[in-house]
Amino acid sequence: MSNNLNTNRTFNFSIKVYYEDTDAEGVVYYANYLKFIERARTEMINACDTNLKILHKDYDSRFIVKICNLDFIKSAHLEDVLEVKTSLKKLSNASFVLNQNIFHDEHLILKAEVVIICINRDHKPSKIPDFLKKKIQQLIS
Amino acid sequence: MSNNLNTNRTFNFSIKVYYEDTDAEGVVYYANYLKFIERARTEMINACDTNLKILHKDYDSRFIVKICNLDFIKSAHLEDVLEVKTSLKKLSNASFVLNQNIFHDEHLILKAEVVIICINRDHKPSKIPDFLKKKIQQLIS
Amino acid sequence: MSNNLNTNRTFNFSIKVYYEDTDAEGVVYYANYLKFIERARTEMINACDTNLKILHKDYDSRFIVKICNLDFIKSAHLEDVLEVKTSLKKLSNASFVLNQNIFHDEHLILKAEVVIICINRDHKPSKIPDFLKKKIQQLIS
Amino acid sequence: MSNNLNTNRTFNFSIKVYYEDTDAEGVVYYANYLKFIERARTEMINACDTNLKILHKDYDSRFIVKICNLDFIKSAHLEDVLEVKTSLKKLSNASFVLNQNIFHDEHLILKAEVVIICINRDHKPSKIPDFLKKKIQQLIS
Numbered sequence: 021m022s023n024n025l026n027t028n029r030t031f032n033f034s035i036k037v038y039y040e041d042t043d044a045e046g047v048v049y050y051a052n053y054l055k056f057i058e059r060a061r062t063e064m065i066n067a068c069d070t071n072l073k074i075l076h077k078d079y080d081s082r083f084i085v086k087i088c089n090l091d092f093i094k095s096a097h098l099e100d101v102l103e104v105k106t107s108l109k110k111l112s113n114a115s116f117v118l119n120q121n122i123f124h125d126e127h128l129i130l131k132a133e134v135v136i137i138c139i140n141r142d143h144k145p146s147k148i149p150d151f152l153k154k155k156i157q158q159l160i161s
Numbered sequence: 162m163s164n165n166l167n168t169n170r171t172f173n174f175s176i177k178v179y180y181e182d183t184d185a186e187g188v189v190y191y192a193n194y195l196k197f198i199e200r201a202r203t204e205m206i207n208a209c210d211t212n213l214k215i216l217h218k219d220y221d222s223r224f225i226v227k228i229c230n231l232d233f234i235k236s237a238h239l240e241d242v243l244e245v246k247t248s249l250k251k252l253s254n255a256s257f258v259l260n261q262n263i264f265h266d267e268h269l270i271l272k273a274e275v276v277i278i279c280i281n282r283d284h285k286p287s288k289i290p291d292f293l294k295k296k297i298q299q300l301i302s
Numbered sequence: 303m304s305n306n307l308n309t310n311r312t313f314n315f316s317i318k319v320y321y322e323d324t325d326a327e328g329v330v331y332y333a334n335y336l337k338f339i340e341r342a343r344t345e346m347i348n349a350c351d352t353n354l355k356i357l358h359k360d361y362d363s364r365f366i367v368k369i370c371n372l373d374f375i376k377s378a379h380l381e382d383v384l385e386v387k388t389s390l391k392k393l394s395n396a397s398f399v400l401n402q403n404i405f406h407d408e409h410l411i412l413k414a415e416v417v418i419i420c421i422n423r424d425h426k427p428s429k430i431p432d433f434l435k436k437k438i439q440q441l442i443s
Numbered sequence: 444m445s446n447n448l449n450t451n452r453t454f455n456f457s458i459k460v461y462y463e464d465t466d467a468e469g470v471v472y473y474a475n476y477l478k479f480i481e482r483a484r485t486e487m488i489n490a491c492d493t494n495l496k497i498l499h500k501d502y503d504s505r506f507i508v509k510i511c512n513l514d515f516i517k518s519a520h521l522e523d524v525l526e527v528k529t530s531l532k533k534l535s536n537a538s539f540v541l542n543q544n545i546f547h548d549e550h551l552i553l554k555a556e557v558v559i560i561c562i563n564r565d566h567k568p569s570k571i572p573d574f575l576k577k578k579i580q581q582l583i584s
Contacts, residue, residue: 038344040337040474042467044521049463050226051199054192055322062320062381071381085191090229095284098467099344099353143236179485181333181478183326185380190322196463203461203522212522239326240485240494332508333477340474367473372511377566425518 030105031067031160033060037100047095053130054088057120060104061136068155079149080140086115087135093128100124108160111153114138114145171246172208172301174201178241188236194271195229198261201245202277209296220290221281227256228276234269241265249301252294255279255286312387313349313442315342319382329377335412336370339402342386343418350437361431362422368397369417375410382406390442393435396420396427453528454490454583456483460523470518476553477511480543483527484559491578502572503563509538510558516551523547531583534576537561537568 035056043049061083065071075081096102103123110117115137122130140146176197184190202224206212216222237243244264251258256278263271281287317338325331343365347353357363378384385405392399397419404412422428430438458479466472484506488494498504519525526546533540538560545553563569 036344038337038341039466039468040340040472043462044465044467044469045223045462046467046469050229051192051195051463054195055320058192058322059318059320062318073381082186084233086233088191088231088233090231092225092227092229099355177485179478179482180325180327181331181481184321185324185326185328186321187326187328192322196461199463200461203459214522240496327505332511333474333481336474336477364468366515368515370473370513370515372513374507374509374511 029160030107031060031064033063033104033106035059035102035104037096037098037102039098042098045095047097048100050090050092053090053092053122053132056102056104056122057106057132057134060106060120061118061134064106064156064159065152067159068152070152070155075149075152079152081138081146081149081152082140083136083138085134086137087133089133091131093130094124096122096124096129102129106160108156109133111148111157111161113147116148116156170301171248172201172205174204174245174247176200176243176245178237178239178243180239183239186236188238189241191231191233194231194233194263194273197243197245197263198247198273198275201247201261202259202275205247205297205300206293208300209293211293211296216290216293220293222279222287222290222293223281224277225280226275227278228274230274232272234271235265237263237265237270243270247301249297250274252289252298252302254288257289257297311442312389313342313346315345315386315388317341317384317386319378319380319384321380324380327377329379330382332372332374335372335374335404335414338384338386338404339388339414339416342388342402343400343416346388346438346441347434349441350434352434352437357431357434361434363420363428363431363434364422365418365420367416368419369415371415373413375412376406378404378406378411384411388442390438391415393430393439393443395429398430398438452583453530454483454487456486456527456529458482458525458527460519460521460525462521465521468518470520471523473513473515476513476515476545476555479525479527479545480529480555480557483529483543484541484557487529487579487582488575490582491575493575493578498572498575502575504561504569504572504575505563506559506561508557509560510556512556514554516553517547519545519547519552525552529583531579532556534580534584536570539571539579 041048041052106120109119118134120132138148182189182193247261250260259275261273279289323330323334388402391401400416402414420430464471464475528544530542532542541557543555561571
């Protein structure tokens with residue numbers, strides 16, 4: 021069972037661009053945006069009053085990215101402070117879909133759609149823990 | 162004017178997975194595949210008898226990724242030797258679309274579709290140099 | 303002219319360990335500590351009421367690491383919150399030496415000694431701007 | 444028991460600089476040299492007819508960097524092909540010291556001295572497997 025959601029709320033997380041993030045074109049290297057949106061997802065999990073270790077140990081749950089569709093709109097530069105806005109597009113039993121958009125001063129930098137699957141220690145899809153599902157819905161839908 | 166192509170030939174490039182590429186799950190970190198496919202694109206440019214610096218200086222051309230759609234199929238591990246197979250999906254005047262699939266021992270690891278735009282020093286779309294267009298077609302279509 | 307300093311004060315900066323920072327051993331990959339201490343240096347510059355862009359544009363000053371001596375004491379893990387403590391060992395006209403120690407819950411993770419040189423656009427050593435020299439001394443000595 | 448060695452032979456490994464390796468200064472980002480010298484060490488292990496997985500599984504041996512002293516001499520740039528030359532400075536029972544120098548067209552880019560410790564699954568120092576010790580000596584001393 022899955023629901024399509026009209027998401028209103030976003031989980032917002034700020035990231036400053038350091039030298040490590042840039043490349044010889046003077047802008048953020050394209051792969052590094054995947055790091056930024058993963059940091060935002062980790063923080064979102066933390067905002068649900070849990071963390072990756074607890075989910076791993078106590079719930080045999082870990083999350084892997086299955087699909088990631090990226091649209092690079094504008095460049096970001098050294099020392100820019102970026103805002104990653106994460107919203108819930110769809111929440112199913114063993115997976116969810118996030119929209120993660122990165123902004124700099126109201127300008128859209130990157131649009132990402134990310135399909136995440138919950139797996140167990142045998143790398144099989146497994147149910148997202150109920151408490152987490154509830155928390156995610158409270159946080160970003 | 163653009164052509165849709167039935168691509169038969171691929172440009173193949175091998176990459177060994179080092180510690181830097183892995184994460185605490187023991188597999189290649191998802192953002193690092195974007196590095197791998199960029200390396201393959203740079204090598205493809207080199208296989209066209211040119212390089213990024215020449216294209217930059219002599220042709221005022223540089224290539225940026227506009228869209229990147231990733232489907233993560235299987236995990237790759239430390240010391241795996243991966244094969245990036247790049248083929249041409251579409252070639253237009255100022256852009257092209259590549260399929261970049263990563264394999265490990267015949268197993269598909271990642272499917273990527275990458276839309277690349279040619280821009281000039283003012284960050285405006287610009288014509289792909291003719292010689293390069295021809296070379297790319299010879300190489301991967 | 304240079305002064306050896308008995309440094310008492312440190313500039314402290316916190317960093318959370320994300321997946322991107324770890325490797326297949328389950329710990330922070332050794333190169334990534336260099337990213338952490340650079341972030342701390344950038345934040346230290348910001349704490350001096352300036353930033354890299356201003357120093358670049360208005361003062362023709364940029365900072366490069368000349369020497370970096372690293373002693374890896376303990377491992378750090380996913381979701382650890384690390385504290386980078388930066389202190390001034392020596393401040394000269396065109397260079398300075400920092401001690402940058404990383405801690406996790408009072409445990410020393412890494413000891414770094416970093417020699418930094420101020421250079422101009424021609425990559426020649428150049429005087430550290432006076433205002434910044436003063437600010438650095440106020441902040442971390 | 445340890446021997447100081449007059450090393451004559453080096454293990455040489457080539458690396459091309461890609462966008463991922465550079466930063467907004469247009470040069471290789473300083474942390475990435477640590478990746479390059481680790482790749483060279485992994486290849487050196489492979490040149491000893493073994494690999495990290497075998498050493499891990501069959502010998503309960505893994506190698507960690509304890510000390511790394513870096514002297515940054517010159518910058519490297521996009522598409523430079525660098526040569527990492529690794530030589531043995533000292534070989535002891537549970538550790539060894541390497542000199543790893545990176546060159547570009549005969550120009551020295553980086554000098555690194557790296558102290559490596561062999562540890563077991565309990566993270567305790569352990570004897571370097573005899574066969575490997577012999578191979579390392581044959582290869583780079």
